Every structure is written in structure tokens, then in C-alpha cells.
Amino acid sequence: xxxxxxxxxxxxxxxxxxxxxxxxxxxxxxxxxxxxxxxxxxxxxxxxxxxxxxxxxxxxxxxxxxxxxxxxxxxxxxxxxxxxxxxxxxxxxxxxxxxxxxxxxxxxxxxxxxxxxxxxxxxxxxxxxxxxxxxxxxxxxxxxxxxxxxxxxxxxxxxxxxxxxxxxxxxxxxxxxxxxxxxxxxxxxxxxxxxxxxxxxxxxxxxxxxxxxxxxxxxxxxxxxxxxxxxxxxxxxxxxxxxxxxxxxxxxxxxxxxxxxxxxxxxxxxxxxxxxxxxxxxxxxxxxxxxxxxxxxxxxxxxxxxxxxxxxxxxxxxxxxxxxxxxxxxxxxxxxxxxxxx
Ligand code: FAD
Ligand code: NAP
Numbered sequence: 001x002x003x004x005x006x007x008x009x010x011x012x013x014x015x016x017x018x019x020x021x022x023x024x025x026x027x028x029x030x031x032x033x034x035x036x037x038x039x040x041x042x043x044x045x046x047x048x049x050x051x052x053x054x055x056x057x058x059x060x061x062x063x064x065x066x067x068x069x070x071x072x073x074x075x076x077x078x079x080x081x082x083x084x085x086x087x088x089x090x091x092x093x094x095x096x097x098x099x100x101x102x103x104x105x106x107x108x109x110x111x112x113x114x115x116x117x118x119x120x121x122x123x124x125x126x127x128x129x130x131x132x133x134x135x136x137x138x139x140x141x142x143x144x145x146x147x148x149x150x151x152x153x154x155x156x157x158x159x160x161x162x163x164x165x166x167x168x169x170x171x172x173x174x175x176x177x178x179x180x181x182x183x184x185x186x187x188x189x190x191x192x193x194x195x196x197x198x199x200x201x202x203x204x205x206x207x208x209x210x211x212x213x214x215x216x217x218x219x220x221x222x223x224x225x226x227x228x229x230x231x232x233x234x235x236x237x238x239x240x241x242x243x244x245x246x247x248x249x250x251x252x253x254x255x256x257x258x259x260x261x262x263x264x265x266x267x268x269x270x271x272x273x274x275x276x277x278x279x280x281x282x283x284x285x286x287x288x289x290x291x292x293x294x295x296x297x298x299x300x301x302x303x304x305x306x307x308x309x310x311x312x313x314x315x316x317x318x319x320x321x322x323x324x325x326x327x328x329x330x331x332x333x334x335x336x337x338x339x340x341x342x
Contacts, residue, residue, distance in 0.1 A: 093123025
């Protein structure tokens with residue numbers, strides 16, 4: 001057996017909240033063969049409680065003890081084929097997301113620039129259909145290969161198989177913890193289609209003095225905005241947005257608007273539903289900047305819960321519970337956690 005299985009490994013370096021947690025057994029998975037070996041070992045011991053870990057940037061360890069952790073470290077970027085309009089590229093699930101985005105920008109492959117500086121791995125990107133500034137991974141996704149943990153079969157998932165939704169997919173829903181995503185194939189454009197109307201991208205490009213749009217310039221603008229607004233997990237532990245933005249039928253939104261005239265909402269294309277900014281709801285409920293021991297709600301972005309140093313996962317979870325309850329009391333809206341709690 002060539003796979004190294006470590007015992008009682010600290011998971012602190014593997015989660016962006018910086019929480020202290022341990023894995024009883026831990027392995028870096030660098031290839032499908034490693035995965036096969038790890039699963040054989042696991043099944044041979046009637047293992048339970050297996051956790052797949054990427055960059056740990058969308059995880060809250062509520063429980064500090066985990067029996068089996070497989071850390072995805074499958075690397076590799078392969079150009080499969082290209083035509084006049086597109087390139088098709090297969091990427092190992094353990095590649096760092098932002099490095100992959102920069103790799104594309106360096107080759108003038110367009111599409112991922114609005115998704116610059118999102119932490120984590122390529123393999124986790126389809127899990128919640130990562131999105132930012134009006135672009136979601138499903139827009140560039142072609143297919144993926146995943147290892148079924150129960151029987152070791154490798155399955156290909158096309159875009160429709162993944163059932164992508166808003167920060168959602170089949171891997172977050174009915175197939176949760178059932179498949180290990182090994183690689184993802186993207187279809188990228190040779191000619192860019194810019195999305196600069198979202199958020200502050202246009203203003204940032206103006207401030208940067210950009211006169212000719214390029215995917216590099218859009219990526220740089222997104223990076224600058226993100227660096228100015230979001231807490232850096234290397235300085236303050238966090239997992240980005242803790243809650244999803246909720247959606248409401250248009251009539252329910254209009255009723256709320258009468259009560260709360262400042263409420264922020266973005267109608268969908270059909271104008272049948274409105275997406276609300278969860279950060280605004282939390283702020284209005286009085287939580288922005290709130291701190292309870294080392295667990296807190298960030299003072300610049302209320303959607304982000306933070307660990308100021310030695311908070312436990314349970315303390316952060318319990319703060320999230322209080323926020324959920326108070327937003328429900330004030331607005332009648334039950335927020336949903338975006339972060340995966342284990
Ligand atoms: P992990 O946290 O390691 O895992 C997340 C979930 O995916 C877990 O349930 C895990 O079991 C599962 N998983 C991981 N890898 C695999 C695999 N190979 N196969 C099967 N399951 C797997 N998200 C956005 O959508 N948009 C943003 O703009 C954004 N900004 C962020 C900013 C900050 C500062 C931070 C800290 C987070 C942000 N996030 C954002 C959240 C997070 O970066 C993404 O969800 C990211 O895709 C998580 O990747 P990861 O490798 O760290 O996943
Ligand atoms: P922002 O620009 O201050 O906007 C606040 C919210 O309003 C966002 O959640 C965004 O929804 C929504 N919004 C803004 N402009 C919109 C438009 N033109 N159409 C529809 N919805 C609009 O948000 P931010 O906190 O600085 O984040 C910027 C982007 O990065 C957002 O897309 C956000 O999702 C993403 N981000 C995600 C995470 C995460 O962990 N998931 C963390 C940080 C940033 P959407 O969220 O649906 O885009």
C-alpha cells in the first residue's frame with residue numbers, strides 16, 4: 001500500500017475558519033488509485049463518518065472530531081480539444097480555484113474572470129455552483145468525473161445531471177457525501193463576453209483607468225473589489241457568506257416593501273421572484289459587528305461570520321442560529337446556511 005494514512009491529524013490548517021479540529025484518520029488523495037486504496041482500507045474497517053475536504057473554505061467544523069478525512073489533492077490541467085469558438089479543458093479537482101482562473105487568463109481563455117479570488121478547490125466548485133458578480137460555474141461547466149464512494153464506480157455527470165441551482169447542485173442535495181469529484185471539464189470561450197454591469201466592476205475599471213476591456217482587467221477589478229470588502233481568512237477566520245440570499249415570490253416581496261421601504265431586492269429575469277440580500281436583512285436585525293467571545297458577525301459584511309481567534313465551531317453555529325431566529329422574527333424569512341456544517 002503506497003497511500004500514507006495519518007492518525008490524529010489537526011485540521012486547523014485545512015479550514016478557513018481556523019477552527020481547531022482533528023481527523024482520526026487522514027489521507028491526501030493525489031490520484032484515483034489513492035482513492036481506491038483509501039476506500040478499500042475504510043471499507044475493510046467498516047468505517048463511518050467519511051468527510052471529503054478540499055480547501056476547507058466552505059466548511060464549519062461543529063464537531064471537533066472526525067473519524068476519516070480524505071483531502072483532495074488531485075492535480076493536472078489538460079487541454080482536451082478546441083474548435084473555433086471554444087477550448088475544452090479538464091482540471092484535476094485538487095487544483096486551487098484561483099490559480100486555475102489565472103491560468104485561463106494567462107492563455108486568454110474567457111469566462112471565469114468574474115470568479116477571480118474565490119478560495120478553495122476546483123473540485124468543490126460544482127458542489128455549490130460557485131458564483132460571483134453575475135457569473136456561476138455552471139456557465140462554463142462541461143462535465144465532471146466522480147468516484148462513487150459506496151462501490152468505487154466512476155460516473156460522468158453532465159451539466160443537466162448536476163441539477164445546478166443558485167449556490168446548489170445535486171452534490172449538495174440528494175448525492176451529498178456520496179461522490180468524490182475527481183476532475184471537472186470546462187468549456188471556455190476564445191472571444192470574451194464581458195459581464196461588467198454587476199456590483200462595482202464598472203466603477204472599479206474606471207478608477208483603474210482601463211479604456212480597453214480585457215479579461216485580465218476584469219479579473220484585476222474583481223480582485224481589487226474583493227480585497228477591499230471581504231475579510232482575508234489568513235487574518236480573520238471565515239468561510240465567506242454564511243447564509244444564502246433568499247428568494248421570495250414578487251407579491252410577498254411587495255408586501256415586505258410596504259413595511260420596510262429600504263429593502264433590497266433583485267427580480268429574476270421573468271420578474272416572478274425576487275432575490276433579497278441576506279446581508280441587508282441581517283444588518284437590519286442588528287447583527288453587523290456583533291461579537292460574542294471570539295465568534296462574531298463581520299463589521300463590514302454582515303453575511304460573513306468570523307472567528308476572531310479561539311471560537312469553537314459550536315459557538316459560531318449557535319450565533320448563526322440566533323441570527324436565523326431574529327431575521328425570521330423581524331421579516332418572516334427563514335434564511336438557509338450556505339456553509340456546510342459537520
Ligand atoms: P470545502 O470547504 O473543502 O468543501 C465544501 C463542501 O464540498 C464540503 O461539503 C465538502 O465535503 C465538499 N467537497 C469538497 N471537495 C469535494 C470533492 N472533490 N468531491 C466532492 N465533494 C467535495 N463561494 C462562492 O460561491 N462565491 C464566492 O464569491 C465566494 N467567496 C468566498 C470568499 C471567502 C473569503 C471565503 C472564505 C469563501 C468564499 N466562498 C465563495 C465559499 C468557498 O470558497 C467556495 O464554496 C469554494 O468552492 C469551497 O471550496 P473548498 O475546496 O474550500 O471546499
Ligand atoms: P454586493 O456587491 O455588496 O451585493 C450584495 C448582494 O446583492 C449580493 O449577494 C448579490 O447577490 C446581490 N447583487 C448585487 N448586485 C446585483 C445585481 N446586479 N443583480 C443581482 N444581484 C445583485 O456583494 P458582495 O458581498 O460584495 O459580493 C460580491 C459578489 O461576490 C457577489 O456575487 C457574492 O455572491 C460573491 N461572494 C460570495 C461569497 C460566498 O461565500 N458565497 C463571499 C463573498 C462574495 P449574489 O450573491 O447572488 O451575487
